[in-house]
Each structure stands twice: as structure tokens, then as C-alpha cells.
Amino acid sequence: MILVKLVLQNGLALHLTSSTLNSLLNFNIYLIYQLNYQIPTGGTICLAILADLILLFFLVDIFVVKNNKMNMIFSPYIALMLTFASIIANNWLRTNFIKNNVISLILLIVSTLLMIIKLIIVVYNLLVIGSSSSDIKRDNGDESNQKVNSTTKATTAERANKYHAKSS
Numbered sequence: 001m002i003l004v005k006l007v008l009q010n011g012l013a014l015h016l017t018s019s020t021l022n023s024l025l026n027f028n029i030y031l032i033y034q035l036n037y038q039i040p041t042g043g044t045i046c047l048a049i050l051a052d053l054i055l056l057f058f059l060v061d062i063f064v065v066k067n068n069k070m071n072m073i074f075s076p077y078i079a080l081m082l083t084f085a086s087i088i089a090n091n092w093l094r095t096n097f098i099k100n101n102v103i104s105l106i107l108l109i110v111s112t113l114l115m116i117i118k119l120i121i122v123v124y125n126l127l128v129i130g131s132s133s134s135d136i137k138r139d140n141g142d143e144s145n146q147k148v149n150s151t152t153k154a155t156t157a158e159r160a161n162k163y164h165a166k167s168s
Contacts, residue, residue: 002072005070005071005072005073006072009070009072009073010072010073010074010075011075013073013075013076014075014076014078014079016076017075017076017079017080018079020050020053021050021079021083024046024049024050025046027046027049028042028043028045028046031045031046040098040099040100043100044099044100044103047100047103047104047107048103050107051103051107051110054080054107054110054111054114057076058114058117058118061073061118062117062118062121071122071125072122074115074118074119077111077112077114077115077118078115080107080111081108081111081112081115084104084105084107084108084111085108087100087101087104088101088104088105088108091104
């Protein structure tokens, strides 16, 4: 089950993240060549949309999807960090700070912090909440087994009494 979470789900999430990034790149091309936006303006619009998508994904990932089935998905954060690092590496000028490079740096820092927060939450859930919930499940299972066993014993005794009453 762990391999399914780590390989399959992270692979799908990585593919969806790269598809989203490709769609935003195509949207940037559309803004520049079809709607005649300036190159920095189109890039700023796409980075703003991407920032909104990052925050939306994090909020949904942490607060809405609270089940244990998706808690080990980290590849979108890694893909975003690599994307922003490559934007900064290819376009960073020490003498001239372009606003899109600064926005990319901020988004790199935010993506890294969100991944660290997600990692802390996952480790906390596995160590603290995971051990206490398994203890609760074991206790409940023992009590329910005792109830079933006592009910079965009572039912068996009643049947034996009825059988003996009919035969005598």
C-alpha cells in the first residue's frame, strides 16, 4: 500500500502538476501573441494564477482531504520548486531585478515552506495520531468482540434450554 501511495499517486500528481504548468505556459503564449500583452505582463499574470493554484492546492490538501489515502503526495511541491529554481537560474540578473524573477523567488520560498509544513503534518499524523487511533481501534475491536462473544454464548444457552424443554 505504501508503494501505491509513493509511486502511483505521486506519479499522477507530478503529471498533473506538469500539465498545469504547460497549460499556463500556453496561456502565456496566448496572452503575448494573440492578445498583444507585453512579455513581462503575461508572465506576471501566469505567475499570479500559479500562486493562486499553489495556495488552493495546499489548502485543499491539508484541510479538505483529511483522509489517510493522500497524505504522502509530495511531488507537486517538488515539481514547483524545480520549476521556480529553473526560472530563477535561467533569468536572474544581479544588476537588474525583474519583477517576475522576484515573484518566482517568492513562489520558490513559499513552495518550499508549504512542503515543509506538509511534511511536518504527515509525520505528526503518522507518529502521534496514527498510534493513538490504532490503540482506539484495538480497544474498540476487543470490546466489540467481547460483546459478540457474550451475545453468542447467551443465544447458545437459550437454544439449549429451549431444546431441552421441548425434548422433556
